[in-house]
Amino acid sequence: MKLTGAQILIKMIKAQGVNTIFGYPGGATIDIHDEILKHDDLRHVLVRHEQGAVHMADAYARAHQTTGVALVTSGPGATNAVTGLASAHCDSIPIVVFTGQVPTGLIGNDAFQEVDIVGITRPCTKHNYLVKDPSKLAEIIQEAFFIAGSGRPGPVLVDLPKDIIQAMIDFQMPGPVKMHTYKPNYKPNKKQIAKAVKMVKEARRPVMFAGGGVILSGASKEFTRIAKLTNIPVTASLMGLGAFPGSDPNWLGMLGMHGTYRANMSIGHSDLIFAAGVRFDDRVTGNLEKFAPDAKVIQIDIDPTSIHKNVEVDCPIVGDCKMALADIAALMEKEVPEDLMKDRDAWLNRINEWKQLTPLKYEQSFDTIKPQYVVKKLHEITKGKAIVTTEVGQNQMWTAQYYHFEAPNHFITSGGLGVMGFGLPAAIGAKAAAPDKTVVCVAGDGSIQMNSQELMTAVAEKLDVKIVILNNRYLGMVRQWQELFYNKVYADTNMEAQPDFVKLAEAYGAKGFRCDDPGKVTQTLETGLNTPGTVIMEFVVEREESVYPMVPAGGAITDMLLV
Amino acid sequence: METNRYILSILVDNEPGVLSRISGLFSGRGFNIDSLSVAKTADPHVSVVTMVTFCDAHVIEQIKKQLHKLINVMTVNDLTQKEYVERELALVKVHAKTDKRAEIMRIVDIFRSRIVDVGCSHFIVEVSGDSGKINAFVELMRPMGIVEIASTGTIALGRETGK
Numbered sequence A: 001m002k003l004t005g006a007q008i009l010i011k012m013i014k015a016q017g018v019n020t021i022f023g024y025p026g027g028a029t030i031d032i033h034d035e036i037l038k039h040d041d042l043r044h045v046l047v048r049h050e051q052g053a054v055h056m057a058d059a060y061a062r063a064h065q066t067t068g069v070a071l072v073t074s075g076p077g078a079t080n081a082v083t084g085l086a087s088a089h090c091d092s093i094p095i096v097v098f099t100g101q102v103p104t105g106l107i108g109n110d111a112f113q114e115v116d117i118v119g120i121t122r123p124c125t126k127h128n129y130l131v132k133d134p135s136k137l138a139e140i141i142q143e144a145f146f147i148a149g150s151g152r153p154g155p156v157l158v159d160l161p162k163d164i165i166q167a168m169i170d171f172q173m174p175g176p177v178k179m180h181t182y183k184p185n186y187k188p189n190k191k192q193i194a195k196a197v198k199m200v201k202e203a204r205r206p207v208m209f210a211g212g213g214v215i216l217s218g219a220s221k222e223f224t225r226i227a228k229l230t231n232i233p234v235t236a237s238l239m240g241l242g243a244f245p246g247s248d249p250n251w252l253g254m255l256g257m258h259g260t261y262r263a264n265m266s267i268g269h270s271d272l273i274f275a276a277g278v279r280f281d282d283r284v285t286g287n288l289e290k291f292a293p294d295a296k297v298i299q300i301d302i303d304p305t306s307i308h309k310n311v312e313v314d315c316p317i318v319g320d321c322k323m324a325l326a327d328i329a330a331l332m333e334k335e336v337p338e339d340l341m342k343d344r345d346a347w348l349n350r351i352n353e354w355k356q357l358t359p360l361k362y363e364q365s366f367d368t369i370k371p372q373y374v375v376k377k378l379h380e381i382t383k384g385k386a387i388v389t390t391e392v393g394q395n396q397m398w399t400a401q402y403y404h405f406e407a408p409n410h411f412i413t414s415g416g417l418g419v420m421g422f423g424l425p426a427a428i429g430a431k432a433a434a435p436d437k438t439v440v441c442v443a444g445d446g447s448i449q450m451n452s453q454e455l456m457t458a459v460a461e462k463l464d465v466k467i468v469i470l471n472n473r474y475l476g477m478v479r480q481w482q483e484l485f486y487n488k489v490y491a492d493t494n495m496e497a498q499p500d501f502v503k504l505a506e507a508y509g510a511k512g513f514r515c516d517d518p519g520k521v522t523q524t525l526e527t528g529l530n531t532p533g534t535v536i537m538e539f540v541v542e543r544e545e546s547v548y549p550m551v552p553a554g555g556a557i558t559d560m561l562l563v
Numbered sequence B: 001m002e003t004n005r006y007i008l009s010i011l012v013d014n015e016p017g018v019l020s021r022i023s024g025l026f027s028g029r030g031f032n033i034d035s036l037s038v039a040k041t042a043d044p045h046v047s048v049v050t051m052v053t054f055c056d057a058h059v060i061e062q063i064k065k066q067l068h069k070l071i072n073v074m075t076v077n078d079l080t081q082k083e084y085v086e087r088e089l090a091l092v093k094v095h096a097k098t099d100k101r102a103e104i105m106r107i108v109d110i111f112r113s114r115i116v117d118v119g120c121s122h123f124i125v126e127v128s129g130d131s132g133k134i135n136a137f138v139e140l141m142r143p144m145g146i147v148e149i150a151s152t153g154t155i156a157l158g159r160e161t162g163k
């Protein structure tokens, strides 16, 4: 059977189960858009900026637990996608991004809208391809999805020259993927599993620590099971929020720079850290020399490079979190329950004292809204069940602290890259993946302006998202650092020059509400969340509120600034 | 931690861009490359990259794991963990005035190297061995006046063990 490159592309994408593409056309990709139009079962979400398309694919992948897909044109379309790729790369999110490219004969000639996108994105993709041989197209697309979704997931870019897209090619559905150089190892080593159980039995002050890997491998159930069997308190990185229920009495809250006092103290005084799907990044460990001096470490990760990278590990387990945790839980079930929780009461009591001493706190006044209060109310009104995306900065940290996530895949944030402009497109992508869910973007006034053009996408595509802007008229997180470490010189962080967000919403055909009265926060949230369509709820909040507790960069995680 | 010399023999897909993935990994993560050589293997789809790097045990562990993570990398073999043979080849163009010719030829002999080109005022000498031997040879030639040197990076193979 002879098909065009574009037809093969769409056929292969559909064979992967894809039914949604986020994209933006250009000269190099018209043939592909032309082909998409012929498939009623394939939704193309037309964005307003390619960065938005990639963030949408990223959030779609997280909310849907499949691989997200974006399609952009050559040159500027491709370079606009780079930030999205970098964010997905840092957070290990499976997406495949297709870029148009000039015809193969012109490559290397500085042709119009030619960039070496494969060269540019080599360090910020898991892998990438330039298709030069039409007969390899089908196979490469299949490999791209395989690589993106397997092992430690990540973004894959496929660069498609226009002549390849237009070529008539003999097509045969390729057999299952066979790659001799890439074979991710899922199966954990049995001996290490047994060793981990032994270490848990010997521990007196253990803490479990979940990262994004637990969520990516769908291992929350197994993780939680172990925490229950052993009565071990649990913390998580930003990416791991939702891996363990936020309402559980053994939940310590987030760990790290803006972690809770009790989470940081627990890790700092622990004799065992049972870590799954984490990479011990600097925002979590603080000063490495002073990180958990008495703790032995069990670390489960599919990626061997994550192990021994920053922290010495006593029991490394290379493999899939879900499989490893299931194996550990199975061994534990054969043990005498008491053996798995020796002296636990003493440890939990000590942790409880830390909690009593310094809970997360803020003081809501009569006249000014505290941003934390807005997130707390949002949590109550949505019963903790919404999918929440965030922008970056204080808004992100307050969401992590005060929206106590109950289940995995409900918190969608740019963790590793921390890219402003992520939250709104992410909310749109999540809504496309989970149309029955309430999707809320908690935003800052600075960040929302980075991709506010995507309001048009939300409205046009009827992907209803609810945007909560915590408007402090500052680049708040940077201002906080200036307050603490730069003598309160607020250089270039004032955002008083800003659009009227209610009118901005209206300009795009969305609804806008503004609230500056603490007494009306609940009402505004209820009205906004219940108003059909895309809605902006702007909360004028205390301008100089800071995120506490805080570990100054480079400090020990147990040395926290509390107010 | 103590810095050591490591020789890695890396089998990779013989595809454009693979070398840039490897060198990009090193530059992006601040690993050092002392020498690098790429060649075909008996299998036309596979190339071998021989790389020499100086680092400590912690860094070499990361380097090996990170290399292995590259999709186009098949195997990463740390030859310095076992018995191996290493060679480098250098072409040294040296001034050969009449009064120095005999001495140069004597040194060439001692090093079991060869003169591969003779001109009115210069020789080109081909010398091979491990990098220590090459360095020693170059140091002896230096007083004669070295015009140019071209050399390969280190290449190496593990010895066959067992019967």
Ligand SMILES: Cc1ncc(C[n+]2csc(CCOP(=O)(O)OP(=O)(O)O)c2C)c(N)n1
Residues within 6 Å of the ligand: A391, A392, A393, A394, A395, A396, A418, A419, A420, A421, A443, A444, A445, A446, A447, A448, A470, A472, A474, A475, A476, A477, A478
């Ligand atoms: C693209 C990008 N540029 C700059 C930064 C640096 N940065 C981190 S937080 C922040 C302030 C964000 O301000 P806003 O969105 O108003 O959030 P707030 O901290 O006030 O809640 C900035 C500028 C970034 N993370 N991303």
Ligand SMILES: [Mg+2]
Residues within 6 Å of the ligand: A444, A445, A446, A470, A471, A472, A473, A474, A475, A476, A495
């Ligand atoms: Mg702000």
